[in-house]
Amino acid sequence: DGGxxxxxxxxxRKEGQNVTLSCExxxxxxxxxxxxxxxxxxxxxxxxSQIVNDFQKGDIAEGYSVSREKKESFPLTVTSAxxxxxxxxxxxxxxxxxxxxxxxxxxxTQLSVL
Amino acid sequence: xxxxxxxxxxxxxQEGENATMNCSYKTSINNLQWYRQNSGRGLVxxxxxxxxxxxxxxxxxxVTLDTSKKSSSLLITAxxxxxxxxxxxxxxxxxxxxxxxxxxxxxxxxP
Numbered sequence: 001d002g003g004x005x006x007x008x009x010x011x012x013r014k015e016g017q018n019v020t021l022s023c024e025x026x027x028x029x030x031x032x033x034x035x036x037x038x039x040x041x042x043x044x045x046x047x048x049s050q051i052v053n054d055f056q057k058g059d060i061a062e063g064y065s066v067s068r069e070k071k072e073s074f075p076l077t078v079t080s081a082x083x084x085x086x087x088x089x090x091x092x093x094x095x096x097x098x099x100x101x102x103x104x105x106x107x108x109t110q111l112s113v114l
Numbered sequence: 115x116x117x118x119x120x121x122x123x124x125x126x127x128q129e130g131e132n133a134t135m136n137c138s139y140k141t142s143i144n145n146l147q148w149y150r151q152n153s154g155r156g157l158v159x160x161x162x163x164x165x166x167x168x169x170x171x172x173x174x175x176x177v178t179l180d181t182s183k184k185s186s187s188l189l190i191t192a193x194x195x196x197x198x199x200x201x202x203x204x205x206x207x208x209x210x211x212x213x214x215x216x217x218x219x220x221x222x223x224x225p
Contacts, residue, residue: 045213
């Protein structure tokens with residue numbers, strides 16, 4: 001099955017700890033994205049990448065970091081600088097040939113603070 | 115501030131009725147999209163309408179776009195219990211390679 005796999009489904013962070021959320025896609029898409037969703041809210045863009053070894057900040061990049069060493073993978077690290085990390089994190093990808101129009105989403109990771 | 119504002123925030127109807135939700139936006143767009151999210155899950159793309167289109171259909175979905183009013187509506191006809199979900203509009207702003215999402219409408223279909 002083609003798609004986007006996020007892991008883990010649930011993640012707990014201790015104060016001062018960095019945690020990494022995994023996102024892998026086998027859709028051969030060029031672009032990948034990380035969104036944050038707070039309860040009852042819409043999605044806010046954290047980072048996105050249109051090509052390997054390149055990425056851009058979204059609207060709420062502070063306290064987060066990413067890497068794009070492989071086309072298939074776009075891990076997100078929530079650093080200790082992110083003071084309010086509890087949220088639902090969604091990874092998505094899109095196809096260059098379609099002008100990045102339609103997004104395909106993973107099933108999300110719920111991050112909570114211990 | 116959010117590019118997309120959705121109305122209503124929550125909607126509860128009986129199975130078989132039609133559901134209409136609205137989205138307004140602020141700046142010029144390339145396209146507007148609607149996504150569905152079941153509780154605790156990722157979003158699923160439903161339909162895309164381009165800025166030069168006024169209406170589009172897909173199964174029980176009908177989307178309209180009025181660029182002069184900067185607004186769109188999503189109509190779900192003959193609703194089913196399985197349509198219970200949150201629905202989000204997302205706009206691709208002209209000159210940008212990213213989508214901006216609204217806050218969503220939570221739709222509940224009562225049997």
